[in-house]
Amino acid sequence: MAGDSKSLTTKVESGSPYQLDPSQTLRAASALLKKISGDSVARKDNGGKANLLEDADEEEDSDETATTVWLNVTTKKHIADQRKMKPGKIIVPFPLQSATSPSLRICLITADPQRKYKDIIASERFPAQLSSRINRVLGTEKLKAKYKTYESRRQLFAEYDIFLADDRIITRLPNLLGKVFYGTGAKRPIPVAMQGKPENARDEAGNKRVKLSEGGDKLKRSEITPEALAHEIERAVGAALVHLAPSTNVSIRVGKSSMTADQVAANVDAVVTSLTEKYIPKGWRNIRSLHVKGPNTAALPIWLADELWEDEADVLEKLPEAVVKDKKKRKRALLETGAANTAEAEDETKSTKKSKSDGAEKAARKAALKKQKEESKTAIAAA
Template sequence: MAVSVVKTGSKYQLDADQVLRASTALLSHIKAEDQRKAADSTVKKLPLGDGDDSEDDGSTGEHSPIWLILTTKKHLVDKNRMKPGKIAVPHPLNPSSTLNVCLITADPQRAVKDTIADPAFPPELAAKITKVIGFSKLRDRYKSFESRRQLLAEHDLFLADDRIILRLVNTLGKIFFKSSKRPISVRLEEIQRVNGKRVKAADKKRPPTDEKIASVAAPAVVAREIERALACVPVNLSPAATAALRVGWSNWPAQKVVENVSAVVEAMVDKYVARGWKNLKAVHVKGANTAAMPVWLADELWLEEGDVKEDDVMKVEDSSKKRKSIEGADAGKKSKKSKLLTSAAVERDEEEEEELKARKSKLKAQKAKAVAKVNGDALLLPQEASSTPKKPRTKLAKMKKAT
């Protein structure tokens, strides 16, 4: 990835004063909270010994870490990267002389043990490496979750040969790779050279014909690689728009935190964040249990101005108008249907009313007929008389009517 060049005074750079203010406020808050918890706690802490330098380096569990939170506009990577990257910082996070390091090597492990025991290897660094284990023994001895948790608790830091670090994902499992002690890769293999030129990765399987290549590099080279790994900040990337990196400790002065923050941000922008500063959305610093303090915020919420267009807004408005017109047409159709239903209901009510009237008149006639029969009255009711057929007139009756 090309290194992005930022001009002095540009908005795409950190403000050292803002980083200092945020770091000072964060460290003051953490210190005040620790004092308050110590005052409320009934457990008394034992005094530190004369030879304990944990107050200076902050490498013990007595002090909480300071985290740098980077938020991007698009995902950093497309998939999980199990091989962590490394960023060199001016103030290492693990400078303690009592650091307990476990080194996981490729088989055979005896070559690495002999290299560490070599007189050319720095004795101070050799004292920190308390365990060297090969991949085969690690796989056979630490199969249960309990044994893996015990191994995780016994050591402060884990280093692994970059030849087998990807195979550790299934061997160590989520107990390691979901914790802050994920193994950091180191190069222990001798760099293969043919005629003074470095062999490419694609040609490593073909052994050189003229030179013999050792499985482990020289003691000075191995020591240099391990020291670089101990002094770096590991970068574990996942398909997300946020990355968290540990940049300091709560007992550090604010200036040390500022220098580490500046170094980590510049390295992340140059090597790991695609599109550099333009893809960066926000930078914060926070403690383990504190709110995030803003350090840098982007002016734009998108990568390019072309990502948001006015024409798209007009199309959305037109579509909303069209939707409203369609809804109005549906409402008109519904009103016609409702009118038809209403008229049908009125006609039905009129028919029922006429049927009810006819039924009532019929019942009334039947009742009157029954009463007349009981009283012996042979007179016909007007309804019945009108309903009985008339007898034809005789010829004599017609003549009488004429006279």
């Protein structure tokens, strides 16, 4: 289905419409990078004054002039039932950041004992260029004992650019680090697989291991090698992170202004493919729109849904009947539709009669009180 001249976006001419048109993505990426570059030149021409309102965490790349490119995803229904504290990782063809960047400062949070991982990083087999970027290794016990106060956590937050954490303890960190780290997604710890490969995932016959809850053996893993740990760290640093929340919007960092339009388009395609297959319920059917944008630019559409509903069952053939609050009108409506039964009608009648009798008694009391006042006035005047 091709888009006409009035369409904001174009779609593929053949096959399912639930896929990106590479030409549309490339055009949007090219226009966005051109706009960001033009704004950068304009700022320099105006005296080169820095914008104090810009988020310093947006520029995490070694290239200090690079501006973040975001993919904005709008869905038809909520993506998640509750906020996910563990961010998802999407590996992109062109990493968003290099783990060996000279200005990068990494803090690695590990399961205890931390000495085990310090020795791995200090090993000769671990890349020296990467180990120089890992400025600190923290175990959970030391993290819990040393960073209890709000100020100490703020200081830790400010000291490092990226926080990596063992994926086995990632769900415990919100209680240990608090809202300083989890109030925003700027430096939320990124999960890293810090265990070796499973040794008994299959038996000798090639069958899958029986779960421990079903009477099987406990899963055993080999010790992770320095080369494997370095590979996992590099993948985590360069990945696109997905922070899911109970909403219909999610923004994902997919590139930077120092990339080419082809590189940004390739990253967008990889992120959208992973989102539809793994993170968004119902996949493409639940997506309403996809846009790319910079921190201070308009959002450029790359895909728009033709319908606003996820499933045909969500479309109502007629409007639901309005709820009538007035008792008399509700009784009349029930009688007209045949939904009122004798007991309900009697209850309505009784309540109406009761309200009338209550009104009569109230009027009688008012009349008696008025008569007493008049008699009192007459007696006072006669005296």
